[in-house]
Amino acid sequence: NAGVTQTPKFQVLKTGQSMTLQCAQDMNHNSMYWYRQDPGMGLRLIYYSASEGTTDKGEVPNGYNVSRLNKREFSLRLESAAPSQTSVYFCASVRGAREYEQYFGPGTRLTVT
Amino acid sequence: LAKTTQPISMDSYEGQEVNITCSHNNIATNDYITWYQQFPSQGPRFIIQGYKTKVTNEVASLFIPADRKSSTLSLPRVSLSDTAVYYCLVGDKGGYSTLTFGKGTMLLVSP
Numbered sequence: 001n002a003g004v005t006q007t008p009k010f011q012v013l014k015t016g017q018s019m020t021l022q023c024a025q026d027m028n029h030n031s032m033y034w035y036r037q038d039p040g041m042g043l044r045l046i047y048y049s050a051s052e053g054t055t056d057k058g059e060v061p062n063g064y065n066v067s068r069l070n071k072r073e074f075s076l077r078l079e080s081a082a083p084s085q086t087s088v089y090f091c092a093s094v095r096g097a098r099e100y101e102q103y104f105g106p107g108t109r110l111t112v113t
Numbered sequence: 114l115a116k117t118t119q120p121i122s123m124d125s126y127e128g129q130e131v132n133i134t135c136s137h138n139n140i141a142t143n144d145y146i147t148w149y150q151q152f153p154s155q156g157p158r159f160i161i162q163g164y165k166t167k168v169t170n171e172v173a174s175l176f177i178p179a180d181r182k183s184s185t186l187s188l189p190r191v192s193l194s195d196t197a198v199y200y201c202l203v204g205d206k207g208g209y210s211t212l213t214f215g216k217g218t219m220l221l222v223s224p
Contacts, residue, residue: 004156035214042200042214043157059213090156100147100204104156 001026004105006091012111013081021076021108023091031094032074033058033102034066036087043090049074081112117201122219131188133218135201138182146177146184149200151217157200161186188220196222 007022025032030051035043035058045058049068063085065077074093078085088109092102118136125131137146145164149157161168163175163184174187188195198217 040216042216045213092156100145100162100202101159102157104158107154107156 003027004091004093004103006089006105006108008108009106010109012113013078014113015082017081018077018079019081019110020078021089021091021110022073023075023105024073025091025093025103026072027093027095027103028071029093029095029103030071031096031099032068033092033094034064034074034076035090035092036060036085037090037107038087046076046089078110081110083112086110086112117203117215119199119201119215119218121216122221124221124223125191126223127192128190131191131195131220131222133186133188133199133201133220134183135186136183137201137203140181140203141205143205144181144203145205146175146181147202147204148173148175148186149202149214151198151200153197157214160199191220191222193222193224196220 004025033048034046037043044060046060046064047058047066049055052071055066055068067075088107090107091105094102147162148160150160151157161170161173161175163177165177168175176185198219200214200217
Protein backbone atom coordinates (compact mmCIF):
# COMPACT_ATOMS: atom_id res chain seq x y z
CA ASN A 1 0.00 0.00 0.00
CA ALA A 2 1.23 3.47 -0.84
CA GLY A 3 -0.77 5.02 2.01
CA VAL A 4 -1.46 8.70 1.38
CA THR A 5 0.06 10.26 -1.71
CA GLN A 6 0.18 13.91 -2.64
CA THR A 7 1.03 15.69 -5.87
CA PRO A 8 2.93 17.79 -6.62
CA LYS A 9 5.76 17.72 -4.08
CA PHE A 10 6.81 21.28 -4.85
CA GLN A 11 5.11 24.18 -6.60
CA VAL A 12 5.87 27.83 -7.21
CA LEU A 13 3.00 30.11 -8.17
CA LYS A 14 2.70 33.76 -8.97
CA THR A 15 0.15 35.82 -7.09
CA GLY A 16 -3.27 35.37 -8.65
CA GLN A 17 -2.58 32.03 -10.27
CA SER A 18 -4.69 29.01 -9.46
CA MET A 19 -3.80 25.40 -8.82
CA THR A 20 -5.13 22.16 -7.41
CA LEU A 21 -3.30 19.99 -4.91
CA GLN A 22 -4.12 16.33 -5.28
CA CYS A 23 -4.39 13.75 -2.52
CA ALA A 24 -5.21 10.07 -2.71
CA GLN A 25 -5.30 7.24 -0.17
CA ASP A 26 -5.48 3.51 -0.76
CA MET A 27 -6.43 2.42 2.76
CA ASN A 28 -10.20 2.57 2.22
CA HIS A 29 -10.44 5.34 4.81
CA ASN A 30 -13.64 7.28 5.17
CA SER A 31 -12.40 10.66 6.38
CA MET A 32 -9.82 12.93 4.79
CA TYR A 33 -8.24 16.25 5.80
CA TRP A 34 -6.22 19.13 4.45
CA TYR A 35 -3.80 21.00 6.74
CA ARG A 36 -1.30 23.74 6.25
CA GLN A 37 1.89 24.17 8.23
CA ASP A 38 3.77 27.44 8.31
CA PRO A 39 7.43 27.60 9.42
CA GLY A 40 7.85 26.86 13.11
CA MET A 41 4.14 26.35 13.57
CA GLY A 42 1.81 23.47 14.16
CA LEU A 43 -0.67 22.25 11.60
CA ARG A 44 -3.91 24.12 10.99
CA LEU A 45 -6.94 22.42 9.54
CA ILE A 46 -8.20 23.93 6.28
CA TYR A 47 -11.03 21.58 5.26
CA TYR A 48 -12.06 18.06 6.00
CA SER A 49 -14.35 15.43 4.55
CA ALA A 50 -15.99 13.11 7.04
CA SER A 51 -17.15 10.78 4.30
CA GLU A 52 -17.52 10.62 0.54
CA GLY A 53 -19.83 13.38 -0.58
CA THR A 54 -19.38 15.66 2.43
CA THR A 55 -16.94 18.49 3.13
CA ASP A 56 -16.67 20.98 5.97
CA LYS A 57 -14.58 24.00 6.83
CA GLY A 58 -11.80 23.81 9.33
CA GLU A 59 -9.92 26.56 11.13
CA VAL A 60 -8.52 28.42 8.10
CA PRO A 61 -10.72 27.81 5.01
CA ASN A 62 -10.58 31.24 3.40
CA GLY A 63 -8.99 31.22 -0.04
CA TYR A 64 -9.43 27.47 -0.54
CA ASN A 65 -11.96 25.07 -1.97
CA VAL A 66 -12.06 21.30 -1.80
CA SER A 67 -13.57 18.40 -3.67
CA ARG A 68 -14.05 14.88 -2.40
CA LEU A 69 -13.96 13.28 -5.81
CA ASN A 70 -14.56 9.76 -4.52
CA LYS A 71 -13.63 7.77 -1.46
CA ARG A 72 -9.95 7.73 -2.42
CA GLU A 73 -9.35 11.29 -3.56
CA PHE A 74 -9.61 14.69 -1.88
CA SER A 75 -8.33 17.75 -3.73
CA LEU A 76 -7.55 21.26 -2.50
CA ARG A 77 -7.88 24.20 -4.87
CA LEU A 78 -6.41 27.67 -4.59
CA GLU A 79 -8.45 29.88 -6.92
CA SER A 80 -6.26 32.98 -6.68
CA ALA A 81 -3.02 32.32 -4.85
CA ALA A 82 -1.67 34.90 -2.41
CA PRO A 83 1.77 35.12 -0.74
CA SER A 84 0.06 34.37 2.59
CA GLN A 85 -0.71 30.92 1.24
CA THR A 86 2.97 30.04 1.04
CA SER A 87 3.14 26.97 3.24
CA VAL A 88 3.53 23.22 3.38
CA TYR A 89 0.23 21.45 2.76
CA PHE A 90 -0.48 18.05 4.24
CA CYS A 91 -3.28 15.70 3.40
CA ALA A 92 -4.36 13.08 5.92
CA SER A 93 -6.87 10.30 6.15
CA VAL A 94 -8.44 8.35 8.96
CA ARG A 95 -10.40 5.14 8.98
CA GLY A 96 -13.54 6.59 10.53
CA ALA A 97 -14.88 9.84 11.86
CA ARG A 98 -14.38 8.72 15.45
CA GLU A 99 -10.74 7.80 15.04
CA TYR A 100 -7.74 9.93 15.92
CA GLU A 101 -5.01 7.90 14.20
CA GLN A 102 -4.55 10.03 11.14
CA TYR A 103 -2.23 8.96 8.33
CA PHE A 104 -0.42 11.82 6.66
CA GLY A 105 0.95 12.27 3.19
CA PRO A 106 4.47 13.59 2.47
CA GLY A 107 3.28 17.16 1.92
CA THR A 108 3.33 19.72 -0.85
CA ARG A 109 5.65 22.69 -0.45
CA LEU A 110 3.98 25.71 -2.07
CA THR A 111 5.59 29.08 -2.62
CA VAL A 112 3.56 32.03 -3.87
CA THR A 113 5.59 34.98 -5.14
CA LEU B 114 -11.84 22.81 23.07
CA ALA B 115 -9.15 21.89 25.56
CA LYS B 116 -5.96 23.90 25.18
CA THR B 117 -2.64 22.15 25.62
CA THR B 118 0.66 23.49 26.89
CA GLN B 119 3.96 21.71 26.33
CA PRO B 120 7.60 22.77 26.49
CA ILE B 121 8.89 24.37 23.33
CA SER B 122 12.05 22.29 23.29
CA MET B 123 13.93 19.57 25.15
CA ASP B 124 17.43 18.17 24.88
CA SER B 125 18.55 14.65 25.64
CA TYR B 126 21.35 12.18 24.97
CA GLU B 127 21.23 8.82 23.31
CA GLY B 128 20.17 6.01 25.61
CA GLN B 129 18.31 8.23 28.06
CA GLU B 130 14.63 8.11 28.86
CA VAL B 131 12.76 11.23 27.82
CA ASN B 132 9.54 12.42 29.40
CA ILE B 133 7.52 15.17 27.73
CA THR B 134 4.70 16.57 29.80
CA CYS B 135 1.61 18.23 28.39
CA SER B 136 -0.84 20.30 30.44
CA HIS B 137 -4.52 20.31 29.55
CA ASN B 138 -6.30 21.82 32.54
CA ASN B 139 -9.74 22.13 30.92
CA ILE B 140 -9.91 18.66 29.43
CA ALA B 141 -13.49 17.45 29.02
CA THR B 142 -14.93 14.15 30.13
CA ASN B 143 -15.15 12.80 26.57
CA ASP B 144 -11.69 13.97 25.51
CA TYR B 145 -8.89 11.61 24.61
CA ILE B 146 -5.17 12.48 24.65
CA THR B 147 -3.19 11.75 21.51
CA TRP B 148 0.48 12.22 20.68
CA TYR B 149 2.02 12.63 17.25
CA GLN B 150 5.65 12.75 16.08
CA GLN B 151 6.87 14.81 13.15
CA PHE B 152 10.27 14.57 11.48
CA PRO B 153 11.54 17.45 9.32
CA SER B 154 9.92 17.58 5.89
CA GLN B 155 7.45 14.82 6.76
CA GLY B 156 3.86 14.65 7.88
CA PRO B 157 3.08 13.84 11.51
CA ARG B 158 2.90 10.23 12.60
CA PHE B 159 0.54 8.88 15.28
CA ILE B 160 2.41 7.58 18.34
CA ILE B 161 -0.05 6.78 21.09
CA GLN B 162 -3.46 7.61 22.48
CA GLY B 163 -5.04 7.24 25.91
CA TYR B 164 -7.90 8.22 28.14
CA LYS B 165 -6.65 7.50 31.66
CA THR B 166 -3.92 5.68 33.62
CA LYS B 167 -1.18 4.20 31.49
CA VAL B 168 -0.97 3.09 27.88
CA THR B 169 2.07 1.39 26.39
CA ASN B 170 2.95 0.33 22.88
CA GLU B 171 6.14 -0.64 21.09
CA VAL B 172 7.18 2.99 20.67
CA ALA B 173 6.24 4.86 23.85
CA SER B 174 4.26 4.99 27.07
CA LEU B 175 1.61 7.51 28.00
CA PHE B 176 0.96 8.31 31.63
CA ILE B 177 -2.26 10.08 32.59
CA PRO B 178 -2.96 10.93 36.24
CA ALA B 179 -6.38 10.51 37.77
CA ASP B 180 -7.37 14.16 37.32
CA ARG B 181 -6.35 13.98 33.62
CA LYS B 182 -5.18 17.60 33.69
CA SER B 183 -1.82 16.58 32.31
CA SER B 184 -0.18 13.70 30.52
CA THR B 185 3.38 12.51 30.03
CA LEU B 186 4.80 10.90 26.94
CA SER B 187 7.71 8.65 27.85
CA LEU B 188 10.25 7.57 25.25
CA PRO B 189 12.57 4.84 26.57
CA ARG B 190 16.24 4.87 25.59
CA VAL B 191 16.06 7.50 22.86
CA SER B 192 18.30 7.42 19.82
CA LEU B 193 19.37 10.12 17.38
CA SER B 194 16.46 9.13 15.15
CA ASP B 195 14.00 10.24 17.84
CA THR B 196 14.93 13.85 17.16
CA ALA B 197 11.60 15.30 16.07
CA VAL B 198 8.70 17.53 17.09
CA TYR B 199 6.16 15.90 19.39
CA TYR B 200 2.58 17.13 19.51
CA CYS B 201 0.08 16.62 22.30
CA LEU B 202 -3.56 16.83 21.22
CA VAL B 203 -6.73 16.64 23.22
CA GLY B 204 -10.18 16.16 21.79
CA ASP B 205 -13.42 14.28 21.74
CA LYS B 206 -13.10 11.11 19.72
CA GLY B 207 -16.35 12.04 18.10
CA GLY B 208 -15.15 15.56 17.34
CA TYR B 209 -12.53 14.78 14.78
CA SER B 210 -12.89 18.21 13.28
CA THR B 211 -11.48 19.81 16.41
CA LEU B 212 -8.15 17.99 16.32
CA THR B 213 -5.73 20.88 16.79
CA PHE B 214 -1.97 20.75 16.52
CA GLY B 215 -0.13 23.31 18.63
CA LYS B 216 3.53 24.15 18.15
CA GLY B 217 4.67 20.95 19.80
CA THR B 218 7.92 20.12 21.60
CA MET B 219 11.13 19.99 19.62
CA LEU B 220 13.21 17.11 21.03
CA LEU B 221 16.89 17.13 20.15
CA VAL B 222 18.82 13.95 20.89
CA SER B 223 22.59 14.25 20.90
CA PRO B 224 25.27 11.54 20.81
